[in-house]
């Protein structure tokens with residue numbers, strides 16, 4: 399298991415962690431298997447989407463704000479319910495296949511850590527499992 403630390407910006411931010419995850423996979427020496435990427439935080443999540451055009455992340459943030467607005471009639475006293483809901487819906491882990499010692503991502507795909515109540519320093523747990 400490897401744990402990497404990621405600093406996030408104010409409010410909602412998306413951090414491309416593909417390079418760090420890829421480095422962990424290469425260092426592991428596993429040629430074929432799976433890579434688990436897990437975020438142990440309740441206002442953060444991890445997902446895979448386009449890494450080429452930063453406007454895609456802007457649009458995802460825009461759409462999340464429309465669907466799950468920051469201010470609404472939430473009960474949670476901490477005042478960050480929207481961050482919890484966005485994190486719960488997107489999910490706190492992803493699994494990526496490993497082939498030929500590398501992540502089997504699509505051409506335009508990247509792995510993102512998203513934080514919805516930043517700034518924070520977040521942990522990302524990476525587990526590389528070898529196929530028997």
Ligand code: ZN
Pocket residue numbers: 474476477478479482
């Ligand atoms: Zn909270």
